[in-house]
Structures are given as structure tokens and as C-alpha cells.
Amino acid sequence: MPETIIRLDGVSKSYRSYARDIDRVLEIITGKSRHQSFNALEPLSLSVASGEVIGVVGKNGAGKSTLLKLLAGTLQTSTGSLSIHGRVSAILELGASFHPEMSGHDNVYLTCAIQGLTRSETDAAYAAIVDFAGIPDFMQRAVKTYSSGMLMRLAFSIATHVNPDILIIDEALSVGDGVFARRSFDRIMEFRKAGKTIFFCSHSLYQVEALCDRVLWLDQGRIKSQGAPARVITGYSEFLQQQAAILAPAEPAAASGAAPVVAVATTHAGVPQVLNVSVRVDGRLAKVHTLQSCQNLVEVDIKFRAAANLPMPSIGVVILGGDGRYIASAGTLNDGITLHTGSDHSGSITLRFPDFPLLKGCYVLEVYLLCEQGLHIYERVRQVAELNVEQHSLELGIVSLAHHWLAH
Amino acid sequence: MNLLLRLGRLCFDSVCVPLGAPLRHASLVRMLVKREIAARTSGTLLGKLWPLVQPGLQVLGFWFMFAVVYDMRSRGGPSFLQYLLLGMLPWLCLSEVLSRSTGLFREFSVLFARSPFPLEVLPSVVLVIPGIVYSTALVLTTGWMLGVVAALKAVLVIPLLLLWCLPLLLLCAVIGLFVRDFGQILPFLLTLLMYVTPILYFPDMLPERARAWMWLNPLADWMAVIHGALTDTVVPINSVFRLAGLWLLLLLPGWLLYRRTLLHVRELL
Numbered sequence: 001m002p003e004t005i006i007r008l009d010g011v012s013k014s015y016r017s018y019a020r021d022i023d024r025v026l027e028i029i030t031g032k033s034r035h036q037s038f039n040a041l042e043p044l045s046l047s048v049a050s051g052e053v054i055g056v057v058g059k060n061g062a063g064k065s066t067l068l069k070l071l072a073g074t075l076q077t078s079t080g081s082l083s084i085h086g087r088v089s090a091i092l093e094l095g096a097s098f099h100p101e102m103s104g105h106d107n108v109y110l111t112c113a114i115q116g117l118t119r120s121e122t123d124a125a126y127a128a129i130v131d132f133a134g135i136p137d138f139m140q141r142a143v144k145t146y147s148s149g150m151l152m153r154l155a156f157s158i159a160t161h162v163n164p165d166i167l168i169i170d171e172a173l174s175v176g177d178g179v180f181a182r183r184s185f186d187r188i189m190e191f192r193k194a195g196k197t198i199f200f201c202s203h204s205l206y207q208v209e210a211l212c213d214r215v216l217w218l219d220q221g222r223i224k225s226q227g228a229p230a231r232v233i234t235g236y237s238e239f240l241q242q243q244a245a246i247l248a249p250a251e252p253a254a255a256s257g258a259a260p261v262v263a264v265a266t267t268h269a270g271v272p273q274v275l276n277v278s279v280r281v282d283g284r285l286a287k288v289h290t291l292q293s294c295q296n297l298v299e300v301d302i303k304f305r306a307a308a309n310l311p312m313p314s315i316g317v318v319i320l321g322g323d324g325r326y327i328a329s330a331g332t333l334n335d336g337i338t339l340h341t342g343s344d345h346s347g348s349i350t351l352r353f354p355d356f357p358l359l360k361g362c363y364v365l366e367v368y369l370l371c372e373q374g375l376h377i378y379e380r381v382r383q384v385a386e387l388n389v390e391q392h393s394l395e396l397g398i399v400s401l402a403h404h405w406l407a408h
Numbered sequence: 409m410n411l412l413l414r415l416g417r418l419c420f421d422s423v424c425v426p427l428g429a430p431l432r433h434a435s436l437v438r439m440l441v442k443r444e445i446a447a448r449t450s451g452t453l454l455g456k457l458w459p460l461v462q463p464g465l466q467v468l469g470f471w472f473m474f475a476v477v478y479d480m481r482s483r484g485g486p487s488f489l490q491y492l493l494l495g496m497l498p499w500l501c502l503s504e505v506l507s508r509s510t511g512l513f514r515e516f517s518v519l520f521a522r523s524p525f526p527l528e529v530l531p532s533v534v535l536v537i538p539g540i541v542y543s544t545a546l547v548l549t550t551g552w553m554l555g556v557v558a559a560l561k562a563v564l565v566i567p568l569l570l571l572w573c574l575p576l577l578l579l580c581a582v583i584g585l586f587v588r589d590f591g592q593i594l595p596f597l598l599t600l601l602m603y604v605t606p607i608l609y610f611p612d613m614l615p616e617r618a619r620a621w622m623w624l625n626p627l628a629d630w631m632a633v634i635h636g637a638l639t640d641t642v643v644p645i646n647s648v649f650r651l652a653g654l655w656l657l658l659l660l661p662g663w664l665l666y667r668r669t670l671l672h673v674r675e676l677l
Contacts, residue, residue, distance in 0.1 A: 015675055024676075025586050028668045073524030075674060088524070096522035099443045101450040106442055113436035114523050122435070142450070 003085070005166060005197050006048040006071065010080035012221075013041040013066050040066040042221040043080060050086075050165075051195040055212035055229060057205065057236050059243075063221040064201045068092065068168050071199060086165025086197075089115065094155035094175065100144035104135065104154055107143055111155075115162045125161045132187070133157040134180070152176050160187050166197045173200070173207060174376055179270040182310065185376040209233045210375055241325055272313040272378045274369045275303040275346065279385035281356075286385070291356060293391040294400050298353040300384070302367055304339070305346040311372040312339050317351050318366045319358070319387075327363060327398060333374040357400045360391040415660070422663030426531040426574065433529050440533045459541050463500050470496060474608050488610075490553050494638055495607040495631050497549065498569050501542035502627075503598045505570065508534050509577040510584030510591035513669075517677035527670050531577055535570050542566050550638055558638050565634055572630075572655050575662030582665045585673070606631050626654055 014037035018024045023034040041063045048054055056064050069075040070082060072090035097114050098107045108129055112122040130136050133153040135146075143151060156175045160167070167188070174185035192198060192211070202208050208215060208229065215232040217225040219239075225232050280299045281289040291298070300317050316331035330351055332339060341347035364386055369379040393400075430437040449458045471492055474480050480488050508515075512530055519525045543566040551559030583590045602608070605627040611619065622628045629647035636643035 016672070021586070024672065028582070028665060028672065031668065074520075074522060076671065093522045097519050097525075099446065101446040102443055106439065106446070109435070110439040110443060111523075113433070113439045114519065114525050116524075117435070119435045119438075142446075 003050050004047045005050040005085050006046070007083045008044055008046040008080065009082075010043040010045055011041070011070065011077045011082050012039060012043045012079045013063075013070060013075060014039045014078045037078075039221050041070070044223060045080075046216075046223075048197060050197055052214060053192060053198045053200065053212045055208035055215040056199060056201040056218060057203075057208055057215060057233070058218035058224075059240075061220075062218040064218055065170065066221075067218065068170055068199060068201055071166070072168050084166065087116065087163065088166045088168060089159045089162050089164035090168035090170070091156065091159050091172075091175065092168065092170050094159065095151045098143050098151065098155065101142055103141060104139040104143055104146070108139075108154070108158055111158045112162060115158075117162055121163075125163070129154075129157045129161045132161065132183070149176055149180070153180055156184055156187075160184075160191070164191075164196065166199070167191050168199045168201075170201050171203070173202075173211070182271055182371070182376060182378070185371065189373075189375075205233050205237060207375060237325075270307055270309070272307050272310065272369055273305045274367060274379045274381055275305055277302050277367050277381050277384045279365060279387075281387075288386045288388070290388045290390065293359050293389050293393070293395075294355050294357055296356050298356045298387065300351040300365065300367070301348065302351070303346065303348040304369055305344075306339070306341045308345055312341070313378060314370045314372060314374050315339065315349060315351075316368040316370055316374070318368065320364045320366060321398070322362045327358065331370075331374060333370070333372075356387075356389070357402075358387075358389050359395055359398055359400055360389050361398070363387040363389065418660055418663065422659050423571070423574065425528055426578070427571070429526070429529040429532045430536065433526055436526070437529055437532060437536065440529070441536050444533070444537060459537060460545070463497065463541065463545055466500060467493060467496050470608060480609065490639075491610065491635065492608065493549050493553070494546075494635055495605075497542050497546045498565055498630065498634055499602060499605070499607050499627070501538045501566055502569060502573055503602070504538045505534055505573060505577060506580050506598065507595055509580040510594050512577075512581040513585045513673050513677060517673075521674060521677060527673065531574065531581070531666075534577065535574075539566055539570055554638060558640075561637055565638070569630065572651060575655065575658035578662040578666035579658065582669045585669060585676070601625070601627060623650065626651055 016024070016035035017038055018027075018035050026032075027034045044067075056067065058064050066075065068090065069092070070077055071084070072088055072092060074090075074092075097111050099110065102110065105126075108126060109119070109122050112125065113119075117125070130139055133150075133156075135150050135154060138146065138150065143154075146154070152175055169188065173188055174181040176184060188198075200208060200211060212229050214226065215229045215236075216223055217232050217236050224239075225235050278285055278301045279287075279289065280301070281291050281296050283297075283299075289298075302315055302317075304313070304315065306312055314331060314333040316329060316333075318329045319327045321327045332349070337349075339347055339349060364382075365384040367381040367384050368377055369381075370377055445456055445459065449455050452458055454461055471489060474492065475488050509531075512534060516525070516530055516533075520527055543563065546565055547559050547562045550562035580590070580594065584594075605625055606614065606622075607627075611622070611628070611632070614622070623646075629644075629651050632644050632647045633651070635641065
């Protein structure tokens with residue numbers, strides 16, 4: 001039985017609101033309450049076992065950030081008890097404690113000291129921090145001379161080298177771009193393999209479901225549901241769809257540009273790249289297609305380049321509806337397809353949707369180039385093409401499922 | 409009995425929590441001091457020497473004005489320069505600590521708003537640099553003017569002064585947080601206080617009537633105690649009692665207000 005590393009008993013967080021500024025001062029002087037409370041987090045009880053990967057989902061304002069800040073120690077609980085057995089490191093606001101006039105070296109020691117490391121502990125971690133950040137020649141320079149990328153790398157390196165028992169990640173599974181993004185992703189995966197406890201808060205439901213052992217769904221400061229990722233994410237997705245239905249459905253953004261082939265800028269060397277993407281309907285290349293439901297062949301051609309020093313990537317194609325929600329997807333990893341490349345590490349693959357089965361509506365295609373585990377996103381190509389599907393039949397819904405009627 | 413125990417506990421905490429923080433968070437306090445020196449001296453020619461040079465220049469300025477321009481001389485007691493330095497260095501230390509304390513929370517808000525920063529270290533961070541700089545300056549100056557024994561006594565002056573001003577520091581930090589004008593007006597009030605305190609002149613130069621009111625000014629008591637202790641003259645016991653009484657009077661309110669304010673600062677800034 002793994003030991004409990006985090007326990008919350010009736011933990012809540014409320015923010016004080018005062019009618020007049022002086023009321024806060026009077027409250028401090030007299031000790032008598034003069035405020036109204038706004039509950040960001042209702043009393044919440046939770047036990048997290050060592051090594052668990054917990055996903056946190058919820059709409060903006062649901063209390064996700066408040067919960068993470070309580071765990072990270074940047075906020076104090078209003079009621080209840082919070083016990084954490086181990087060191088917490090948070091990838092929340094990287095580099096927030098850096099002082100621009102101090103050198104990278106001194107900022108490492110300052111940040112580590114704020115995290116509670118002694119000088120000797122920081123001494124022991126220093127070489128690894130510098131090595132991972134990859135800026136050894138800049139460590140004696142004031143950080144005000146650093147680029148934003150260098151700052152991010154140093155801050156991420158510190159956050160993940162203070163030997164945390166609990167890692168808190170808000171939104172992104174990787175930071176920076178290009179090669180460092182992949183390295184930072186690998187670093188987080190190392191924590192997972194090492195059995196560290198991870199709190200992962202993200203709007204990327206796919207990543208939450210793929211990565212987490214348990215998911216908490218917060219709504220209006222309360223746990224609406226928690227448990228197995230597939231069940232909670234399904235419930236949350238349905239909730240989001242209901243919310244989207246209440247709001248006026250937005251028209252999908254028109255696929256940008258008129259060129260039928262989306263040429264993707266090659267920005268980051270050393271990591272896999274999408275070279276170009278094109279969409280054909282019955283062999284006709286265009287950016288915006290009009291097609292008949294269940295009658296046309298839709299083909300997505302993707303050219304990509306792998307990286308020599310990294311495992312072969314995987315590719316995913318997503319079809320989004322008019323309100324931006326996912327309608328369908330296909331992925332090489334999920335379908336057991338291995339990509340192949342030539343001597344120049346470039347390759348191409350075509351995804352085919354015969355008798356395109358979606359019913360009438362406007363759809364947009366997106367293409368993802370992902371790591372070999374299908375978690376880290378190297379490249380996301382938005383609005384590859386727009387498909388305006390028309391329909392003569394009276395079928396209802398989004399998709400026409402393959403079906404047979406058996407007369408008895 | 410319980411009330412007494414609670415009061416005793418509060419008194420103990422009010423001194424030990426803020427002053428014990430450098431021991432509990434030694435590495436952090438050291439780096440914050442480094443951060444402050446970098447912020448103050450970065451890009452300057454003298455660099456890290458500035459914290460030492462600055463009080464020296466101030467003393468030089470006062471000495472020039474009062475000893476040279478106004479030609480003030482002692483009346484059979486210590487020399488004016490000696491009198492000026494023994495009083496001015498502790499005063500500058502106190503003035504720097506209190507002036508800075510009004511912006512204490514805002515100065516460090518970038519750290520505690522986004523990281524698990526232990527707020528209890530803040531008062532000690534304000535005390536460390538003035539404490540080291542002015543203690544060193546006072547000990548060296550006293551040793552140079554009055555010999556080794558006086559220098560050894562001088563070692564205690566700044567630490568005791570800072571311990572005494574701790575409740576004032578906490579109160580100024582709280583007031584400065586809620587009343588931002590306080591940070592602007594305090595330097596003026598401190599300057600005024602300096603002029604009504606016998607630092608730049610001997611106490612017996614004040615008119616008889618003014619001297620009768622001097623006991624209302626705790627800084628005048630400090631000057632009397634410092635000069636008495638370091639020059640081996642009389643340490644007025646009444647001054648010691650008044651200072652101790654005022655310290656005890658302010659200690660609990662200062663600590664309680666500061667402690668309650670800590671619950672608000674992360675939300676407020």
C-alpha cells in the first residue's frame with residue numbers, strides 16, 4: 001500500500017472582500033471579522049498516494065489554480081488541514097523569483113533557498129542544473145542579459161533539480177521550444193517513471209487522460225467528480241459540450257490562406273517537423289472543400305521530417321466541429337502504424353477517410369506531430385482545411401455509422 | 409494563569425520568530441542580502457563598497473557643517489567629532505531600518521506572491537545590512553577614538569538598538585502597507601526627530617525648558633545611554649527604564665498586528 005504523501009482534510013480557500021479599504025485595517029487591529037468571503041475552493045478532502053499522477057480539470061475559475069497554489073505553498077488555507085510529506089516543486093510561474101541584477105549562479109542559489117534547500121544541497125544540485133539548462137557560459141552574467149528562452153530553461157532546470165517528491169505542473173507538459181521542449185518533456189516523464197507524485201492541471205484532456213492515474217474535476221470550487229481518467233474525462237467533455245450548446249455556436253474559423261498545401265515553417269532544428277500538409281477530396285486539392293456526406297474520399301497528405309537523435313514521431317489528425325469540439329481523430333500510434341523515413345529523415349504518409357461519414361456541417365482539420373508516446377506535441381498545424389459537408393438524406397446527428405437492418 | 413502563559417509565549421515569539429529567522433533560513437537570508445546589495449550597487453564604480461561609503465559621506469557632511477562651518481566645540485567633555493560620530497552612526501542605522509520597513513511587503517511581494525517564500529524572514533532581511541555596516545563602522549570608530557575597551561562595548565550598541573527598534577519596524581511595515589503616504593512622510597519625520605535629538609549638538613546646548621521635555625523623545629534616551637556607556641560617564645538609569653518600558657509596551661501590539669497582517673499580504677499584493 002503506497003504511503004499517503006498529500007492529505008487535505010476539509011481544506012478550503014476563501015478570499016476576503018471588504019466594502020471599504022479601512023475595514024481590512026480595522027479587522028487587523030480589532031481581530032473582528034469585517035469582510036465578506038468569496039470561496040475559491042469549498043471544503044475539500046483528498047488523499048494522494050506517493051507516486052500517483054493526478055490530473056486536475058475544470059473550467060476557468062473552477063479552483064484549479066487555487067488548489068495548485070495551496071499545494072505549492074504560495075497560498076494559505078482558510079480552513080481545514082493540509083499535510084504534505086515531501087518537497088514540492090511547481091512549474092507554475094517559472095523565473096518569478098529571479099532578480100535581474102543578480103547572476104544566473106546567484107539566482108540559482110536564491111531560488112533554491114526559497115525552495116528550502118540548504119547551501120550544501122544547492123551545491124550538490126548546481127552542476128546538474130547548469131548542465132540541463134545548457135547555459136554554462138552565461139552563469140556568471142546578470143540574468144537581465146538572458147533571452148527569455150534562456151531564463152525559461154534555467155528556471156525549469158531549477159524547478160526539476162531540487163529533488164522534489166511532488167511536482168506540480170500547470171498546463172504545459174513541456175516548456176520552451178524545439179529541442180528543449182522535448183528535453184523538458186522527457187524530464188517530466190522521468191519523474192513519472194521514478195514514482196514521483198505529479199499534479200497535472202491542463203485543458204488538454206487528451207494529455208490528462210493519457211498521463212494520469214486519477215483525475216479530479218473541479219467545478220465552482222468543488223470536486224464534481226474524481227476517479228479513473230476515462231470516466232471523468234468523458235463526463236467533463238459532455239459537460240463542456242452542454243456548455244458550448246448553451247452558448248451560441250461559433251462558426252469555425254475559415255482555413256487561413258488560399259493555398260491548398262499548408263507549408264509549415266521549419267522553426268526548430270533538432271526536433272521532428274511537419275513539412276507540409278494538404279487535403280484532397282476525390283483527388284481534388286483545395287483548401288476549402290464542399291462535399292457530400294458518405295460519398296467522397298477525403299485524403300490528408302502529410303510530409304514530415306524526423307530527427308536523427310530522437311525516436312520516430314507519431315502523427316495525429318483531428319476533425320473539429322463548428323463549435324471547436326473534437327468530432328473524430330486518427331493517430332498512427334493508436335492505429336499501430338510506424339512511420340518510415342528516407343536517408344534525409346523525411347517521410348510522408350496519407351490518411352484516408354473513404355465515404356467520409358460525417359453528416360452535414362462545417363468541419364476543420366488539424367494535424368499533430370507527436371512524440372513516440374503520443375504525448376509531447378512537436379508541432380500543431382491548425383486549420384489545415386475546411387470541409388463543408390452537405391447531405392441529401394434525413395439522417396440526424398453528426399456521423400453516419402455503418403449499419404445494417406435485418407428484416408425478420 | 410493561562411493568559412499569562414499566552415502573553416509570555418507571544419512575547420517570546422515576537423522576538424524569537426523574526427530574529428531567529430536568519431538561523432532557520434540561513435541560506436535564504438544570505439541570498440536575499442546578496443540580492444539587495446546587487447540591486448543597490450549594480451553598475452556603480454564602487455560596487456559593494458557603497459553601503460560602507462554612504463554612511464561615511466553622510467557623517468563627513470554633518471561634521472563639515474557643524475564642526476567646521478558652525479565651529480561647534482565641546483565644553484570640557486568629549487570632542488564634538490567624537491560626540492557626533494558616536495550618536496550619528498546608531499541614528500543612521502535606525503533611520504535606514506525604519507525608512508525601509510515602510511515598503512517591506514511591497515519590496516518583496518514579487519517573491520512571496522509566486523513562490524513558497526517564508527514571510528517570517530522579512531524583518532531580519534531589513535536588519536542585516538544596516539546591522540553589519542553600522543556595527544562595523546561604530547566599532548572601528550570607537551576603537552580609533554576611545555580605545556579597545558570602548559570598542560568592545562560598542563559591539564553591543566547596534567544589535568541592542570536594532571532589537572529595541574524591532575516593534576517599531578513591525579509597526580512601520582504594517583502602517584506602510586495600508587497607508588502608502590506613510591513611506592513618503594516617514595523620512596521627513598525622522599529628519600525632524602534627528603533635529604530634536606541631541607545628535608548634532610550637546611544636550612546642554614538646549615534651552616532649559618526644552619531639556620525638560622526631552623524625556624518624551626526615546627532617541628534622546630538612546631543618545632544618553634550610548635554616550636554614557638562608551639565614554640565611561642554616567643549611564644542614566646531612568647533612560648534605560650524608559651527605553652525598556654517603551655519596548656515592552658510596543659512589542660506585543662507590533663507583533664500581533666504584524667502577524668495578523670501576514671495573513672492578508674499574499675491576497676493584498
